[in-house]
Amino acid sequence: MPDLTFAERIRERAHQLWQQDGSLEGCADEYWQIARALVERELGPPTPPGPVESDAVAPG
Known part of the structure; x- marks a missing residue:
């Protein structure tokens, strides 16, 4: 199926x-x-987004 x-x-x-x-x-x-x-079942659970830069912990 096309996109x-x-x-x-x-x-x-x-x-x-x-x-x-x-x-x-x-x-x-x-x-x-x-x-x-x-369709929701076919597509599966949504993948959670990666961490947002502001949420990332800066190296100490």
Whole structure:
């Protein structure tokens, strides 16, 4: 998959789920929530940022 934004990934996944379920009308929010959870699981936990220079301890 090309470099898609988080929202683009969710949109694509929600559309796939919607199509698989027979293109039901009026369920966009449900598909979005399911797709978001799936994409978040695929991407894994966010990596914590490294220390900010002001947080680093200066050598003594």
